[in-house]
Amino acid sequence: MTLTAGVLAVQGDVSEHAHAIERAARNHGRSVAVREIRSRGVLPECDLLLVPGGESTTISRLVHDEGIDTEIHSHVEHDKPVLATCAGLIVFGRATGRVETLGVLDVDVERNAFGRQHDSFETALDVTGLDEPFPAAFIRAPAITNPGNCAVLARVAGRPVAVRQGPIVATAFHPELTDDARIHRLAFFDGPAGTQ
Numbered sequence: 137m138t139l140t141a142g143v144l145a146v147q148g149d150v151s152e153h154a155h156a157i158e159r160a161a162r163n164h165g166r167s168v169a170v171r172e173i174r175s176r177g178v179l180p181e182c183d184l185l186l187v188p189g190g191e192s193t194t195i196s197r198l199v200h201d202e203g204i205d206t207e208i209h210s211h212v213e214h215d216k217p218v219l220a221t222c223a224g225l226i227v228f229g230r231a232t233g234r235v236e237t238l239g240v241l242d243v244d245v246e247r248n249a250f251g252r253q254h255d256s257f258e259t260a261l262d263v264t265g266l267d268e269p270f271p272a273a274f275i276r277a278p279a280i281t282n283p284g285n286c287a288v289l290a291r292v293a294g295r296p297v298a299v300r301q302g303p304i305v306a307t308a309f310h311p312e313l314t315d316d317a318r319i320h321r322l323a324f325f326d327g328p329a330g331t332q
């Protein structure tokens with residue numbers, strides 16, 4: 137059966153995420169059809185959800201204005217897998233200042249947590265569940281200040297930067313920016329919410 141993957145297409149690396157989920161599915165012997173989500177009505181037809189980075193204030197505004205927020209809550213309640221990256225992590229977390237978040241992920245997040253000098257950087261990151269380090273690109277990235285009930289999958293300088301909670305994997309970095317689809321595979325095919 138072909139899986140349907142929805143990519144929230146407000147901003148950010150929509151086509152890169154589409155390629156990464158296609159690659160991860162292929163590696164897993166599955167096929168996937170990608171749909172872009174810009175308004176309500178699409179996500180309920182999707183098996184998987186990808187939330188790219190971008191500007192969390194803009195993404196959260198569209199999600200709420202279009203009524204996609206209730207569809208995301210329902211997607212998660214039905215234990216359907218999600219990968220939320222960077223601004224996506226912020227939007228999924230608990231309230232943080234100016235961003236109207238969804239609060240589906242039990243994390244407190246600090247936006248732009250790595251400061252000016254380390255605005256953007258790449259690092260070989262040890263991630264629970266992966267045999268080899270992952271080439272992780274951080275771009276004005278958030279950090280998780282309190283991971284709540286989530287399982288922490290990776291840290292930078294002691295700070296959690298990747299977590300799993302039920303069907304959701306969230307990363308402060310951008311796993312779609314390399315040819316390495318292992319984070320997409322981890323989120324969608326290998327974990328407890330794995331789509332078999």
Ligand SMILES: NC(=O)CC[C@H](N)C(=O)O
Nearest residue numbers: 189190191192222223276
């Ligand atoms: N690359 C990103 O998604 C950056 C997130 C952005 N700094 C925000 O706070 O919304």
